[in-house]
Amino acid sequence: MKPSHQVFFSRLSCFHKAPLSQVRRCNMSHKLLPTDLNFDGPFPRLSRRLRLGVVGGGRISETQATAARLTGQWEVVAGALSSDPSRSAERGKRWYLDPDRSYSSFEAMAASEADHPQGVDAVMITTPNNMHFPAAKAFLKAGISVICDKPLTNEIDEAHALVAATQDTNQVFGVGYVMSCFPMVRQAKHIVAQGGIGEINQIHVEFMQDWMVPEEVADAPHVKWRLDPKISGPTSCVGDIGTHAAHLARFVSGLSLTDLQAEFHVCGAPKPLEDTVFMRTKFAGCVPGTLMATRLAPGNRGGLRLRIYGSEGGVEWDLENSEQLKFNRFGEADRVISRGHGHEVAPHVERLIRTARGFPEGIIEAWATLYAELALAVAAHKDGVSSPPDWLDFPRVEAGANGVAFVDAAVRSNATSGSWVQV
Structure with a gap:
């Protein structure tokens, strides 16, 4: 293992600028990454699947959820799949969500999941463009990591605000530039x-x-x-x-x-x-x-x-x-x-x-690569592990800006x- 790639555990990073609800969940959780993690080797398996929430119930959300499940690192446990309560509940059934975790607004979802003992570890935002900023901001404020479709926002000031909010809340933020994941x-x-x-x-x-x-x-x-x-x-x-x-x-x-x-x-x-x-x-x-x-x-x-x-x-x-x-x-x-x-x-x-070569892969696998790297980033964040900058290459909030x-x-x-x- 390269000296610069040795594991460094810091319990303090788990609590840095984090909401109280996040601190409680962090304190109760077990380590997600192996203690003998080698950053130069294959990506490790986590000690449990991470819990993923979904905001937006359109076609791309189903594609991304399929890819997230393919990694073996995520399970979809909550969602705000429509702003219409009845439609959200119906979609929640199709996604096999607990009715209590099928929401009709991202605001309610962010508040509830932040206090839930088994709350989501991250949320995917697959709404139309104009909802990216308020939804992402709400989950960052709740201490929940985010992966957001592109374009990150419709306004450049909003994009800068999300960069600042990501830094202030110390969360992981990925952006759906999936083409870079082939x-x-x-x-x-x-x-x-x-x-x-x-x-x-x-x-x-x-x-x-x-x-x-x-x-x-x-x-x-x-x-x-x-x-x-x-x-x-x-x-x-x-x-x-x-x-x-x-x-x-x-x-x-x-x-x-x-x-x-x-x-x-x-x-x-x-x-x-x-x-x-x-x-x-x-x-x-x-x-x-x-x-x-x-x-x-x-x-x-x-x-x-x-x-x-x-x-x-x-x-x-x-x-x-x-x-x-x-x-x-x-x-x-x-x-x-x-x-x-x-x-x-x-x-x-x-x-x-x-x-192996000869057995084709495609866009679902590229999305899975993005979600696999996001999972490891979220796990490292929750464990307080400082990883080398060249370990994960998924698009981050700065790329979205x-x-x-x-x-x-x-x-x-x-x-x-x-x-x-x-x-």
């Missing part, structure tokens, strides 16, 4: 960080979808709110899939996005918000790039593609072929690294892999006819 994305990040492509000189990312091509799709209930500025915020395409693209570029390159030039378009049927965006981008060190996103590209279902080129080579990854990573060193034969144990996959990436800053900059640029603006 093993081959982690491998791409490893190659770039190790200098495998030399000095980065350009970054290109695009997210092409086709589900908005039919005009009638805008009338679907799960689509209407995405086109309503009061709920979705000032953007639709940019805040939804553009933020995935921007985060992926920053995550793999390790560079901050500093400037952008954006043009919003409605390429299909008339809509109150954009369905397409074209951007020129600049990253730290004046590295240039492009970012494009649309929901009107027939033939593209999950067309998220990342290409990073440097002075010595390049990496390319495609969501629709997510198990493979193209890696080129200029003047050498192209290499294709595939997900699975061995095959030049870094050890810290191998521990994210659940099946960066995403909101990206959206804000895109809106400002588009409003000034595509001028360059700072992020």
Whole structure:
């Protein structure tokens, strides 16, 4: 074990700035992580499953709950699945929740679970965008860790407030940038960080979808709110899939996005918000790039593609072929690294892999990786364990705030006819 990766237990960290209810639960709990934890080895099993709450009962909540269960580290025990009491109770039955822990408001859920002797260890927030901030704030204040869908908030001031609240309450806060949790994305990040492509000189990312091509799709209930500025915020395409693209570029390159030039378009049927965006981008060190996103590209279902080129080579990854990573060193034969144990996959990436090469994994497993890392972060927080910064790589609240800053900059640029603006 590396000296910097030795376990350090601090009972005080469990109580730092924590509400009284959290202190009681912390004091009553047993250690979740093994005492001989090796941060360089495979992820450990916890001494018990963590208790997960759900706010928002839409389709993505079911996807994430499935992924959380897949890890073996979580069980869903409480939820505010609708603001309508009868609908919330009915959904609670379908989720096999105790009726006493099926709530019709996140405020009631946060207050009750904070005082419950077996209260939730964390909560997933999968509501429409405008509810992310108040819900996340309520659970942080109650001493409960959070994982929130992106965009983190609709307003940049709210994003900064959640960063501050996370620090003040000393909770774990994850953000649903799941695309960064595919093993081959982690491998791409490893190659770039190790200098495998030399000095980065350009970054290109695009997210092409086709589900908005039919005009009638805008009338679907799960689509209407995405086109309503009061709920979705000032953007639709940019805040939804553009933020995935921007985060992926920053995550793999390790560079901050500093400037952008954006043009919003409605390429299909008339809509109150954009369905397409074209951007020129600049990253730290004046590295240039492009970012494009649309929901009107027939033939593209999950067309998220990342290409990073440097002075010595390049990496390319495609969501629709997510198990493979193209890696080129200029003047050498192209290499294709595939997900699975061995095959030049870094050890810290191998521990994210659940099946051998030839047995495909996909988006559910990527979500499971996010929830597995979140579980370990929550467990370390509750045990008072200080973990090395490179142990877990899930997106945190700061990444969510960066995403909101990206959206804000895109809106400002588009409003000034595509001028360059700072992020």
